[in-house]
Amino acid sequence: MIDKFHYGTHYSNAAGVMHYMIRTEPFTTLHIQLQSGRFDCSDRQFHSVPAAWQARMENPVDVKELIPEFFYFTDFLENQNGFDLGCLQMSNDKVSDVVLPKWATSPEDFIHKHRKALESEHVSPHRHEWIDLIFGYKQRGPAAVEALNVFYYCTYEGAVDLDAIADETQRKALEGIISNFGQTPCQLLKEPHPVRLSAENAARRVARLDTYSPDVFENLHQLKSFFVEGISDGVPLVQAVVPKNQAHSFITQGSPDVLVTVSANGLLGTHGWLPYDKNISNYFSFTKDPTVTNAKAQRVLSGPFAPGAELSARTLTVSPDGKLLFSGGHWDNSLRVTALSKGKVVGHIARHIDVVTCLALDLCGIYLISGSRDTTCMVWRVLQQGGFSSNLAPKPVQVLYGHDAEVTCVAINTELDMAVSGSQDGTIIVHTIRRGQFMTSIRPPCESSLPATVANLAVGPEGQIVVQTTVAGRGVGQAGRGLSPWDAPCGQDRASQ
Template identity: 35%
Template sequence: MFHSVKGAWESASRENMSDVRELTPEFFFLPEFLTNCNAVEFGCMQDGTALGDVQLPPWADGDPGKFISLHRQALESDFVSANLHHWIDLIFGYKQQGSAAVEAVNTFHPYFYGDKVDLGSIGDPLIRNTILGFVSNFGQVPKQLFTKPHPARTAAGKPSPGKDVTPSSLPGHPQPFPCSLQSLRPSQVTVKGSESPKGAIGHIVPTEKSVLAVERGKLLLPPAWSRTFCWGADDLSCCLGSYGSDKVLMTFENLAAWGRCLCAVCPSPTTIVTSGDSSVVCVWELSMAKGRPSGLHLKQALYGHTQAVTCLAASVTFSILVSGSQDCTCILWDLDYLTHVARLPTHQEAISAVAISDISGTIVSCAGAHLSLWNVNGQPLASITTAWGPEGAITCCCMVEGPAWDASHAIITGSRDGMVRIWKTEDMKGSVPGEVAPEEPSAPPTSPKGHRCEKNLALCRELDISVALTGKPSKTNPAVTALAMSRNQPKLLVGDEKGRIFCWSAEG
């Protein structure tokens, strides 16, 4: 049983030469696998040590999140880049078999080489089942892809041979993408989309050639963004429209049975999720015939909220759907199986906005002026009150997608007071995992379960849409209603309730 990182390393590296291990993908993205969060009784070791959470190296400070984060950073380090070809030689290359494998102490039982054993030629079922048991428990050597040494990857730094590598000695990384947000500068004029929205901006999609935007009550559909899903009609029906015109392609009257639609999200070209004052989250399948929509059919109705659902967010990468409601709760749903996954701890106010990072799976929830971050399993990461008073209530939010190895997050929020605020996460200095912070305004927030959040949220920038337009602040800013971040370049697009779109771009 995997009990200690140190013990596993010492066993595989020097104490037991028959102990062959390789890090599973979870070592680079899932801190939860190191924690016995369900308090399962695994018993004790022979020396009496109780089995539970995996014992981490000292440099992880007892924090599984930090352990995983440093592993991700190490994958992008110059040391790994300079030695990657050696690993390829052992696993897929010329050191996998033959004399080079013997010299590298990289040989295994013949049963583990798939091309060396012909199970069909073994008549004795006992021997055949024994071999299959070996393979099932220990795996097989991958197919050899290279018969010559693999060339080394070019790395910026040259690590010294034989030098011990620790997290603190890893070469520094370039500044992550969110740091460019510090240099954002506003454009002198408002951005004109391909279509002129007729009210408050509801959805913005930046493309390579233009900026697409629609008003509230409309949603641009991927992948071409040439169609819109519209709701808010007096008869409670919804329709499919053509972007840039008032043409209605198809009307869906069957949605009226589920009450007034208040929000929608489109995780894929053929899946639309809606919800509203019925409190039921409905997942619909858009049928296509010869490239044209032919109908909208209900796949699943998801029950869990007790009041109107006000916002939705989805991530196909992590197969997550998040719904936020006026009942002050957020619920996580499995997007593949369309089942309940988890309910986030109750917020103090109705949920106004949610977002999901496609890089880390981090979930953002906004309730009033309160901003909270959660991991993909619903555990608290960070929380902060962003402003005071009703005018500071958050109306929309989005995540800034940085490099996969970067454990920090950048979150952008838009508020009723017309301000755009950029937040970043910071590791808590000297924090003790599991310790509950004292009840004081400056203390790190805690979840209702008493678990201390892992990170702090710090304000990076405040952007004023009035300053962007006139050069002077205003006391009567219209509310920010939509946000979007360009993926290809550091460009922030902000929509307001007057139907205008503002742009901030990073220098350089």
């Protein structure tokens, strides 16, 4: 006897994802396989946002939930690959890009407004109701019945013991149902989820706390300047960084952090740096590393460096725990690892076939990415010993191809599985870290007809890419510069927003 249920379909399943993502690989291929080697009837495809909304409102059986891509990914709304999706039966209109609502001027505008609506003061106070239905107390039991939220029994965790089914045919049939029909997530909460605070109430709560970091730009009038002793007289600094994850024991709690500096002549410094602390009266202090002025004790980054690849912030990066300095630009095309405590080279790896031009570490210091004049990028794993960074693995995790010119800057985000690289010819390429797969290629807009070089780039926590470009061939003081925000998943310019 099958338990009673309200819906014979499910809000989240593989077919539903393929329905929305039909224009984007690998979902296009998966959709064709599901439809026995051809595209589904054009009228049943996801061809229009207004039509999809109308279908969900009029058909109580269709309970498809919006997939996350509706809030960040514009590619699935555009037929960039030019697939022949057929024509609609009633109007004979050709199905290509998804028809957007009248209030959206472009796919980017649609995603921007959609995400804004999700975080709006109208939606936020009701977010807990969705949580109660999907993950909370209304997922099962009498509360689910009352909320009209009961689905086919096979979708629930623990409803079927596949190991107890002796009949192989029956077991495979149930596995197919569970896999294709959809699965209800684990029930996480047995009580109603609290209502999210409004923006006003959240601001009041934050105002009562003295632990949050103030916005520098809102408090410019309160900024104080501090002058510190010169580090290397007459020699400019090319790198100055305070590593973010420095270890402090209970005994050394409150002691200064380490400020790592590298001078243009390769001189290394590890100085004491104590920023603002409301519990300390002398809340700013700088203690100069005594070795920088002691000729016998000085630590110098070993060279020589290749012509045109002198020391710069792009060829240097420090591990988040402040233990290691990674450097490129060396004449022998090597990537070197220097222990900052003693200034000694602990790693010397030559895998690129030309000079290493740029380096970057991920936020946690797990992976390092290198770019080179040989037009490739390599992703390396940072080895750990006793909880601290100790060296680089001798072989790269991935070798990334795609550029036609020298790689000039790189960035990496492990959480988003993104490795981003920019080159001398103005091309930006996004790869995955784990598999090394090419994802997309981007060219920032340039007003000049001259070639633009990607000088710097950064990846945001949600996958946005900020790019700085320079235009070569102009006189001193006239070099063109541009700054463009981009959304990594789709490669679309966000400057207009």
